Amino acid sequence: MENTIICADVIEGLKKIPDGTVTLICSSPPYNLKIAYASAADDQPYLDYLKWLKEVFTECKRVLRKGGRLVINISAMTNRQSDKGEEYIRPVYVDLGVMMKSMGMKFFGEHIWYKSDKAPEPNSYGGGQFDGKKTAWGSYMSPSCPAVRRNHEYILVYSKDQFQLEKSPESGDPDITAAQFQLYIASTWSMQPETANIGNHPVPFCKELPHRCIMLYSYPNDIVLDPFNGVGTTTLMAYINGRRYIGIDMEQKYCDCALDRIRHNEYSEVFVPKQKPKKPTAEEFAAGEGCVLE
């Protein structure tokens, strides 16, 4: 299974993917922060949320091949109001770390996404602080209870069974440039959050995030999966970078948008791929050679 957008519940969608076939999973699960997705609820009791994530990541582990990477972009915390009790802020990345260890996934490393106010410049760590619209200061100008304003997120990297990723018979030769490697290998990534309204999705990835993960952690032609694909930023960047892709999302209009972005071959202005992949013709799409919407 490859070059497919599956419109289904995440577990149901993952079950369609054969064991050990995916090289890279790059995804951002819902953060349980009451984000208004079109159909998905984002408001579970915290322990139910963790249990659900474990179910999802167990399926993810199954579909990964040996040495395959699971890259999870997660907020620094979740603070669902109604069941938080004494626990004011929950460091979900800590609980995820414990969960991954219990599942036997190997911790590979992490990148801190520093939310910059500028688009990245080639080979630069630059950019100032992205302020967004948040002004929740807590006790403003008083030490009584200032609220930390999180202008970063985590990108946690795990691997299955072993750290080394061998080329598969289908993999191409590494295609990352020296400049890209030297920038992407750093543990801090300064990237501007997506500001465009893409398919009315409340929180699409910036293109740079999956782009960096794909270039650093997979070979050309490998299969890249996003089980929470939304409007398909991961699948678009996989396509642009000459990888095969699978995306899953439960919302039909996000899946349509993901497919549309690939069809219109929406190239990023920031990244010029070394070789533009051939844009499939309408006939090729119809024959399922471009991408398929299930």
Ligand SMILES: C[S@@+](CC[C@H](N)C(=O)[O-])C[C@H]1O[C@@H](n2cnc3c(N)ncnc32)[C@H](O)[C@@H]1O
């Ligand atoms: C954080 S967003 C991912 C955004 C994505 N990275 C992008 O660039 O558009 C999470 C996505 O998970 C989807 N989702 C939430 N619960 C789901 C479920 N049970 N099954 C499938 N998709 C789900 C939502 O519809 C939402 O698009």
